[in-house]
C-alpha cells in the first residue's frame with residue numbers, strides 16, 4: 391500500500407545528508423515527481439513539515455546515481471573464465487579477446503537477454519542508475535541478419551527496462567576486422583557492412599524508443615580499427631543531427647595506435663579530429679595510450695574520456711593519464727566495460743590510485759566537473775572525493791547526454807542511498823571525511839536503496855527480480 395501511494399503521488403526523501411554541488415549537506419529534502427520521473431524540488435526539510443509524502447531516512451545519505459558510460463553486458467558471462475594461460479603462451483588483451491569472441495558466438499537472443507538483465511541488476515545494486523551499453527552483437531550466430539535487424543539490441547533494451555536501469559543503447563558500427571581488413575569469421579555477429587543500412591537500423595531503433603522513459607540510443611563506431619575512415623564523418627553528422635552521444639573505443643592498446651599510424655600517418659585521436667569527430671558529444675573509451683598532442687586536442691574539444699580502470703588493469707591495457715586530461719579540459723566518466731568488477735566506487739577511486747602509482751604522489755585528481763564548486767567551499771585545501779564522485783555521476787551524464795548525475799530540480803530522479811551505519815564508514819562522521827571514506831574506501835554494499843526515474847528499484851539492498859534473474863543467468867552456457 392505504501393509503495394502504491396508513492397507511485398501515485400511521489401515521495402519526499404529526508405535523509406541525514408544529501409550530496410549537493412560536490413559536498414554533503416544536512417537538513418535538505420528531495421521531492422520526487424512520480425509522474426515525470428524527475429526531481430521536483432530540493433528544499434529545506436522544514437518546508438515539508440506535516441506533509442504526508444515525507445519519508446524519513448535516518449542513517450542514510452543520498453547521492454545522485456552513478457552513470458556507467460561504457461558496458462558490454464554479455465561479457466558478464468566470462469567473468470572468471472579468462473584468468474589462465476598455457477605455459478607456452480603469453481596472455482594479453484588479444485588472447486582475452488579470443489575468449490570473449492568465443493562466448494559471443496555461442497549466445498542466442500534469450501541468452502543475451504538473461505545475461506544483460508542479471509548484469510543490469512548487479513549494476514543497480516552497486517549504485518549505477520544509468521548504463522551506456524556499447525552494443526555490437528548484431529547478427530545471428532551464423533553471421534546472417536535477424537528478421538528484425540535490431541533483435542539483440544531490443545533484447546538488451548528489454549533487459550534494462552525490466553531490471554529498471556536507464557539505458558543509452560550505443561549502437562555499434564563495425565565493418566572491418568582491422569584497418570583495411572575484412573571481418574574475421576569469429577567477428578561475423580558484429581558486422582554492419584553497409585553504412586546506410588547501419589544508419590537506417592539506428593533510425594529504426596530511435597523511432598521505436600520515442601517516448602520510452604528509460605531507453606534511448608547513441609552512435610558508436612567501434613574503433614578506428616573497425617570502421618573505414620570514410621564512415622567517421624557521416625556517423626558523427628548523424629549523431630549531431632539527432633543530438634545523440636558519439637562513443638568510440640580509442641587507443642586502448644599500443645597495437646591500435648601503431649596500426650593507425652601505419653595506415654593513416656596519424657594517431658587515433660588525431661584521425662577522429664581530422665574527420666571532425668572530436669567535440670563535446672564525443673566520448674573516447676579507454677584512451678590509455680595518448681600523445682601529449684592528443685591530450686591537448688581532447689581537452690580543447692571538451693570531449694569526454696570514459697575510464698574503465700578495473701577492466702584496464704585486468705586486460706593489461708595501461709594507465710590513463712587522467713590528471714593531464716582533466717587539466718587540459720577533458721570531461722571524464724567511468725565504465726564497467728568487461729564486467730570483471732561491477733562497482734562504481736572502485737572505478738572512481740582507481741582513477742586516482744593509478745595516478746598515485748605512476749606519479750609517486752598523492753591527492754592527484756582534484757579538478758574536473760565535480761570539483762568546481764567544492765574547491766571554493768574547501769578553501770585552499772585540495773581534496774579528491776568531490777572530483778571522483780563528479781566523474782562517476784555528472785561526468786557520465788555528460789558522456790551519455792542525459793539529464794541525470796546531479797541532485798537538482800528537473801534532473802531525472804536517479805538516486806542512491808548510502809548506509810551510514812555500514813562498517814566501512816564507521817567513524818566517518820564529518821562530512822568531508824565521509825565523502826573521502828566513501829570515494830576511496832567503501833565497498834558496493836554501502837548502497838542500500840536505488841531509485842531510477844523516481845521509482846525505487848533496490849530497497850535495503852534487495853532487487854525484486856534478483857533471485858530469478860540469477861537462476862536464468864546461471865543456465866546460460868558459454869563456450
Ligand SMILES: [Zn+2]
Pocket residue numbers: 460462524639675727
Ligand atoms: Zn569496450
